[in-house]
Amino acid sequence: MLTNNLYDINEHNHLTIGGVDALELAQNFGTPLIVYDVARIKQQLQAFQTAFAQQNIDYAVSYASKAFAAIAMYQVVNQAGAHIDVVSGGELYTALQAGFPMDKVSFHGNNKTPAELLLAVKQHVGVIILDNFYEIELLNQILQENQTKIKVMLRITPGVTAHTHQYDQTGQEDSKFGFDVRSRQATRALKMVLANSRMDLIGIHAHIGSQILEVEGFELEVQALMQIIKDWSQQYDYQPQVLNLGGGFGIRYTAQDQIIEPGVFVKAIVQAVKRSASKYQLSIPAIWIEPGRSIVGAAGYSLYTIGSRKDVPGLQSYVNVDGGMGDNIRPALYQADYEAILARNPQAAAVETVHLAGRYCESGDILIDQQKLPASHPGDIVAVLATGAYGYSMASNYNRVPRPAVVFAEAGQSQLVIKRETYADLVSHDCFYQQKGGN
Numbered sequence: 459m460l461t462n463n464l465y466d467i468n469e470h471n472h473l474t475i476g477g478v479d480a481l482e483l484a485q486n487f488g489t490p491l492i493v494y495d496v497a498r499i500k501q502q503l504q505a506f507q508t509a510f511a512q513q514n515i516d517y518a519v520s521y522a523s524k525a526f527a528a529i530a531m532y533q534v535v536n537q538a539g540a541h542i543d544v545v546s547g548g549e550l551y552t553a554l555q556a557g558f559p560m561d562k563v564s565f566h567g568n569n570k571t572p573a574e575l576l577l578a579v580k581q582h583v584g585v586i587i588l589d590n591f592y593e594i595e596l597l598n599q600i601l602q603e604n605q606t607k608i609k610v611m612l613r614i615t616p617g618v619t620a621h622t623h624q625y626d627q628t629g630q631e632d633s634k635f636g637f638d639v640r641s642r643q644a645t646r647a648l649k650m651v652l653a654n655s656r657m658d659l660i661g662i663h664a665h666i667g668s669q670i671l672e673v674e675g676f677e678l679e680v681q682a683l684m685q686i687i688k689d690w691s692q693q694y695d696y697q698p699q700v701l702n703l704g705g706g707f708g709i710r711y712t713a714q715d716q717i718i719e720p721g722v723f724v725k726a727i728v729q730a731v732k733r734s735a736s737k738y739q740l741s742i743p744a745i746w747i748e749p750g751r752s753i754v755g756a757a758g759y760s761l762y763t764i765g766s767r768k769d770v771p772g773l774q775s776y777v778n779v780d781g782g783m784g785d786n787i788r789p790a791l792y793q794a795d796y797e798a799i800l801a802r803n804p805q806a807a808a809v810e811t812v813h814l815a816g817r818y819c820e821s822g823d824i825l826i827d828q829q830k831l832p833a834s835h836p837g838d839i840v841a842v843l844a845t846g847a848y849g850y851s852m853a854s855n856y857n858r859v860p861r862p863a864v865v866f867a868e869a870g871q872s873q874l875v876i877k878r879e880t881y882a883d884l885v886s887h888d889c890f891y892q893q894k895g896g897n
């Protein structure tokens with residue numbers, strides 16, 4: 459077996475995922491198919507956990523489950539002893555169904571509904587990350603009505619701009635998330651929550667963005683937050699137990715992306731916290747992080763079957779596959795780049811550069827704009843690499859195409875973890891039209 463860090467191949471030169479031949483996976487489960495190498499997920503979780511443990515510090519690694527949420531995924535995270543963050547009643551409900559311990563759940567969102575907050579309170583989630591004044595009021599009402607208390611954190615927007623796609627930036631002042639620092643919203647929120655006996659303010663949270671491939675943004679984030687903690691400690695005698703720095707750790711999508719190992723990110727973060735703590739004479743808080751993409755991104759593969767192609771003399775050809783923007787919106791939404799390989803021989807020499815196009819009725823449904831491919835034929839299986847984060851979780855039924863199945867592969871075995879949608883599933887929520895009124 460050959461392993462080159464990006465993918466593995468077996469003695470037939472076929473791509474393998476979790477020790478399972480990708481052609482077999484496509485044959486057994488059909489395509490489009492999303493396959494996770496479970497060992498890679500576990501390795502990533504462990505890499506973050508080990509890095510913190512080596513730094514001798516209180517920590518929590520909280521998987522940001524918006525990257526890929528499924529009962530089986532929550533089970534894997536639970537097995538690893540990690541926390542999760544959820545951003546909706548749907549994610550929370552899925553975690554409940556998976557038997558995930560509610561005390562390890564952080565509940566995020568810039569517009570949590572009353573029903574979602576009530577569910578979180580009734581299920582005693584570990585912490586609610588407060589995002590705005592309306593939510594403080596809403597939560598207070600719910601806590602009063604239910605005569606209960608809950609742990610909270612304040613999400614603040616520290617004014618740090620991450621170097622990443624505009625849609626992936628969240629820490630800058632002009633953002634829909636969190637309490638603004640400069641206009642003293644964050645301080646007002648602090649005072650409100652400290653005065654509320656039903657809310658136990660365990661910490662502060664910030665998240666500067668996603669797919670970040672440098673440590674500096676996180677160091678700036680730490681400096682900004684520790685400065686706020688210093689001010690709050692002096693003015694309000696408040697020091698948080700937890701400093702939650704969010705997620706955003708980047709992964710390799712293509713050869714352009716120079717990745718930073720989890721251990722390097724963690725070390726830089728911990729050192730930055732320790733430096734600021736010593737500078738301002740503060741105690742060192744527990745550090746929580748919320749990696750999503752970096753846990754599941756590289757572990758996921760999308761398998762597609764090649765069908766038609768279009769060749770126009772003088773133009774780059776289109777090779778069309780049986781999935782596309784319905785199962786991976788990222789190229790269309792963020793101009794995200796990916797790489798693909800031919801599953802029957804990933805190392806075969808390329809003979810052409812093509813547009814690897816999806817099957818949806820949109821000119822923008824191009825999975826990879828310039829993909830080098832060996833000679834390929836209808837029926838060949840192509841694997842797009844590193845699709846494990848924000849692929850299935852952002853999938854849609856556009857064009858009434860059923861969403862693909864998801865399979866976990868591990869130790870040479872595979873198991874279905876999300877069934878392929880059927881046409882019957884698609885119409886199962888439709889109701890027949892009945893004419894009202896005359897005519």
Ligand SMILES: Cc1ncc(COP(=O)(O)O)c(C=O)c1O
Nearest residue numbers: 522665668705706748749750751
């Ligand atoms: C609050 C928060 N935490 C964690 C994440 C996960 O980010 P990533 O998948 O980039 O690690 C996000 C999404 O960007 C987020 O908004």
Ligand SMILES: N[C@@H](CCCC[NH3+])C(=O)O
Nearest residue numbers: 625626628668788847848
């Ligand atoms: N969905 C984004 C990442 C999440 C950003 C939201 N906080 C992506 O696919 O890159």
